[in-house]
Amino acid sequence: xxxxxxxxxxxxxxxxxxxxxxxxxxxxxxxxxxxxxxxxxxxxxxxxxxxxxxxxxxxxxxxxxxxxxxxxxxxxxxxxx
Numbered sequence: 001x002x003x004x005x006x007x008x009x010x011x012x013x014x015x016x017x018x019x020x021x022x023x024x025x026x027x028x029x030x031x032x033x034x035x036x037x038x039x040x041x042x043x044x045x046x047x048x049x050x051x052x053x054x055x056x057x058x059x060x061x062x063x064x065x066x067x068x069x070x071x072x073x074x075x076x077x078x079x080x081x
Contacts, residue, residue, distance in 0.1 A: 004062075008043050010036075025062060026050045 006029075008021045013032075019039045023029035023046075031046050033039035051059060 004059075006047060010039065023047055 006023050006025060008023050010019055010021045012019050018032045018034060019036055020032045021030065021039050021043045023043065026047060027050075029043070029046050029050050031039065031042040033042050
């Protein structure tokens, strides 16, 4: 089987400090970890588990889907009293 490349969206939770990773092209593929190295290993494992549950047809259809991503910045409103 050939390699399939996936994109993961990664954020760090400001309260817990944990890294959260989501693979948007695979429903249910998300995980968290204390370090980026651990997160990468966890993401690889969760993607492998998700792919094991998918049919061959589902996997083939994935390569034809195109997902759009966008980024933006928000300036939070800070109320002063």
